[in-house]
Amino acid sequence: MSSAPVKLKIYAEMLEKELERLMPKEECLQSEIFEACRYSLLEGGKRLRPFFCMTFFELCGGKAEDALSFAAGIEMIQSYSLIHDDLPCMDDSDYRRGKLSNHKVYGYSTAVLAGDALLNRAFEVFTSPMEGIKPLDQLAAANVMGTASGVYGMVGGQVIDLALENRQCTAEELEKMVSLKTGALIAGSCKSGCCLAGASLEKAEAAYNFGMAVGLAFQIRDDMLDLVGSSEQVGKPMGSDAENNKNTYASVYGLEKCEQLVKELTDKALESASVFGEEGKAVLSEIALWLINRTY
Amino acid sequence: MSSAPVKLKIYAEMLEKELERLMPKEECLQSEIFEACRYSLLEGGKRLRPFFCMTFFELCGGKAEDALSFAAGIEMIQSYSLIHDDLPCMDDSDYRRGKLSNHKVYGYSTAVLAGDALLNRAFEVFTSPMEGIKPLDQLAAANVMGTASGVYGMVGGQVIDLALENRQCTAEELEKMVSLKTGALIAGSCKSGCCLAGASLEKAEAAYNFGMAVGLAFQIRDDMLDLVGSSEQVGKPMGSDAENNKNTYASVYGLEKCEQLVKELTDKALESASVFGEEGKAVLSEIALWLINRTY
Numbered sequence: 295m296s297s298a299p300v301k302l303k304i305y306a307e308m309l310e311k312e313l314e315r316l317m318p319k320e321e322c323l324q325s326e327i328f329e330a331c332r333y334s335l336l337e338g339g340k341r342l343r344p345f346f347c348m349t350f351f352e353l354c355g356g357k358a359e360d361a362l363s364f365a366a367g368i369e370m371i372q373s374y375s376l377i378h379d380d381l382p383c384m385d386d387s388d389y390r391r392g393k394l395s396n397h398k399v400y401g402y403s404t405a406v407l408a409g410d411a412l413l414n415r416a417f418e419v420f421t422s423p424m425e426g427i428k429p430l431d432q433l434a435a436a437n438v439m440g441t442a443s444g445v446y447g448m449v450g451g452q453v454i455d456l457a458l459e460n461r462q463c464t465a466e467e468l469e470k471m472v473s474l475k476t477g478a479l480i481a482g483s484c485k486s487g488c489c490l491a492g493a494s495l496e497k498a499e500a501a502y503n504f505g506m507a508v509g510l511a512f513q514i515r516d517d518m519l520d521l522v523g524s525s526e527q528v529g530k531p532m533g534s535d536a537e538n539n540k541n542t543y544a545s546v547y548g549l550e551k552c553e554q555l556v557k558e559l560t561d562k563a564l565e566s567a568s569v570f571g572e573e574g575k576a577v578l579s580e581i582a583l584w585l586i587n588r589t590y
Numbered sequence: 591m592s593s594a595p596v597k598l599k600i601y602a603e604m605l606e607k608e609l610e611r612l613m614p615k616e617e618c619l620q621s622e623i624f625e626a627c628r629y630s631l632l633e634g635g636k637r638l639r640p641f642f643c644m645t646f647f648e649l650c651g652g653k654a655e656d657a658l659s660f661a662a663g664i665e666m667i668q669s670y671s672l673i674h675d676d677l678p679c680m681d682d683s684d685y686r687r688g689k690l691s692n693h694k695v696y697g698y699s700t701a702v703l704a705g706d707a708l709l710n711r712a713f714e715v716f717t718s719p720m721e722g723i724k725p726l727d728q729l730a731a732a733n734v735m736g737t738a739s740g741v742y743g744m745v746g747g748q749v750i751d752l753a754l755e756n757r758q759c760t761a762e763e764l765e766k767m768v769s770l771k772t773g774a775l776i777a778g779s780c781k782s783g784c785c786l787a788g789a790s791l792e793k794a795e796a797a798y799n800f801g802m803a804v805g806l807a808f809q810i811r812d813d814m815l816d817l818v819g820s821s822e823q824v825g826k827p828m829g830s831d832a833e834n835n836k837n838t839y840a841s842v843y844g845l846e847k848c849e850q851l852v853k854e855l856t857d858k859a860l861e862s863a864s865v866f867g868e869e870g871k872a873v874l875s876e877i878a879l880w881l882i883n884r885t886y
Contacts, residue, residue, distance in 0.1 A: 323766055324746040326753065331741070378706060383698035402679035403752055406702065410674060411745045413706065417713040418736030421729045429725035433717045436732070440714030445627070449707045450620040456699055457622065470619055 298340070299580050305348055305358070305365075306341040312366040316419055317412075330400040330408035331415070335373045337393060342585070343368045343483040349581075350487030350501045353574045360426035361490050364435060367419035368483050371443050374412035375479075377405055379452065413443075427490055435489040442482025451475025455540070463541045472543070473506065476513045481505030500569035504578060507563035511556045511586045517542035518552050519589070560586055594636070595876050601644055601654070601661075602637040608662040612715055613708075626696040626704035627711070631669045633689060638881070639664045639779040645877075646783030646797045649870045656722035657786050660731060663715035664779050667739050670708035671775075673701055675748065709739075723786055731785040738778025747771025751836070759837045768839070769802065772809045777801030796865035800874060803859035807852045807882045813838035814848050815885070856882055 313335055320328045344365030351361040380387040380395040382402065387395050397405035420436035441447055451474030458467060484505035488498040521544035543552050560582065567578035609631055616624045640661030647657040676683040676691040678698065683691050693701035716732035737743055747770030754763060780801035784794040817840035839848050856878065863874035 320741075322746075323753070323763060324741065324749040324770070327741055327746060327749040374706075378702060381699075381702065383702060403677075404749070406674060406677065406679060407745055407749055407752075409706070410670075410709065411741045413709055414736055414740030414743075414745060417716075418733060418740055420713075421717070421733040421736055423729075429729050433719075433725050433729060437714060437717040440710055440717055444710030444714055445616075445620065445623055445707045447710075449703055449710060450618075450623060453620040453623040453700070453703055456703075457619070467619060474620070 299584060301349070301577070302340065302342075302345050302581065305345045306338075308359075308362060309341050309344050309366055309369060310336065310338070312362050313369060316363065316366050317370070317415065326400070326404060327407055327411050330396060330404050331373075331411050333399060334377050334390075334396045334408065335370065335412065337391065339391070341369060343372055343480060345581070346480065346483045346505060347487040347490075349577060350484050350570075351491050352487075353570045353577070354488050354491035354493035354497060356487075356491040357426065360424065361487060363419055363422065363424060364427075364432075364486065364490060365483075367416040368439065368479075368486070370412040370416035370419070371439065371448075372479065374409040374416070375443070375448055375452075377409040377412070381405060384452075384456070428492055431490055431492045435486040438482050438486045438489055442478045442486075447474055447478035447482065451478065458541050463546065465546060468541055468543065468546050469510075471541070472510055472513050477506045477509035480509035480512070497569055500566045504563050504566035504582075507559045507566065508582050508585060511559035511563065511582075514543040514552050514556050514559070515586055515588065517544040518549055518556075520544065521549065556586055595880060597645070597873070598636065598638075598641050598877065601641045602634075604655075604658060605637050605640050605662055605665060606632065606634070608658050609665060612659065612662050613666070613711065622696070622700060623703060623707050626692060626700050627669075627707050629695060630673050630686075630692045630704065631666065631708065633687060635687070637665060639668055639776060641877070642776065642779045642801060643783040643786075645873060646780050646866075647787050648783075649866045649873070650784050650787035650789035650793060652783075652787040653722065656720065657783060659715055659718065659720060660723075660728075660782065660786060661779075663712040664735065664775075664782070666708040666712035666715070667735065667744075668775065670705040670712070671739070671744055671748075673705040673708070677701060680748075680752070724788055727786055727788045731782040734778050734782045734785055738774045738782075743770055743774035743778065747774065754837050759842065761842060764837055764839065764842050765806075767837070768806060768809050773802045773805035776805035776808070793865055796862045800859050800862035800878075803855045803862065804878050804881060807855035807859065807878075810839040810848050810852050810855070811882055811884065813840040814845055814852075816840065817845065852882055 317328065317331050317335055347365040347368055348358045348361045352358050376390060377396040379385050380390055381397055388398050389395060396408055400408065417436065420439060424432055443449065451471055454471040455475055458471060481502045484501040485498050488501045520542065543555065547555065563582050564579055567575045570578065613624065613627050613631055643661040643664055644654045644657045648654050672686060673692045675681050676686055677693055684694050685691060692704055696704065713732065716735060720728055739745065747767055750767040751771055754767060777798045780797040781794050784797045816838065839851065843851065859878050860875055863871045866874065
């Protein structure tokens, strides 16, 4: 397994500091909500979506630092969605990345509010004054994220996921669900970076398509690893989709067909990446291939 | 009891159509989320916050129609907050305005997601292209709403409210709670109308102060009516704060002191309104006095 691209680590470190700045500890009557938000937000992780936003911003001529706060807002959306996904009324997960889930630590009501708080804060950040960004570009980028995370995006995907639980779904339904639940936010993160830089519609669309292909391939790989993992280690990983009778690419298509789909999506992603020139294609291929071919 | 200002009704009708347009019925795999959002969003009501946004926009030289979609976004935030407030893990309310609450009709998970969807959609709307609005003004207005509804606003107030449950609170804690939980969104709605129109900081701040004073006075009147109602009609209204052992102005101060506070806040509101000239003061006094002195 190759190690993570160096740039991913550098940006993740920049982002950690920015998140700390944007969601600080606060001494006030509602200090608990800041704690609860920080518990889920500042737990490290790949910070993939912010990375894509900053990278596309750079590839469209921007200076990565200028997109840092926007990228931090994107991570807040990701964090809010995980907190709400884990709630007892949703996936009822006690753990998230080896830590107790938010509601197990802070209680049900605070976890709902922590999710709400992070989502609100994300858009507060998206609309805050930003150096080096034109207001019209900033509006367009924020709008892309609103679409990516709402009824036509991630929330819509979550609704479909819940609706499909405990019944066999069609390939079409599965693709729609994963496109919205996982693909939309990654694709939106890529596109928003282009919008922030005032790039052409062609580039913005290519970035979206790149992100969607990578997002789908990423999820299929996840499903495959999950299936192998849960058959290899009985009882682990806890709460995996494979064990929850959820529809996944691996359960609907089988491993062999999944491998083929991943290959097709990788080709699609790299084709979209070519709009960003030789340098762009090199950067984007590295991250895409690393993500898609990971073995853990 | 005087009837509602005519303008409030006219704007409410305009808004109803706009909300219908912005949250339509959709035939898709996730159609249920649109239904659930529409159930809570399109139930009529005073539409007070959008009214304030549009009215201040007009008073600062704008044409009310140009602020209509932004105002609709504000109502989505209000609607999201009510859905999440009613959840079993929060206030556990089975009814809202005489109708079953969202989670009683659509279930717990869909209600959480409907709230999330409305909040996302609000910011998607805030950042959509708007005729007659300068991008920088639109960003500023959207940012005001993000602050008003998040950790430093409504969500923060809800956290304090839950923390103060079942214990006596101080006057200071109560004011902080109500300022954030109820005042911030009304004040933000007023201020955002000014920002949208590119008004001066002086006007934007006066609008905020007006909204905060009206919001507090409105809540105190609510608490007073609630207390009288629950002692007059045993067992009704169901789920009122007065019966849930919640801290309210009426329970902390008593009715007489409440009446005095309402008077002081009314004076404060009218003083802030004077920044908007004779016409502005007339319009704002009418709505403020109607809201604050209502007897139902």
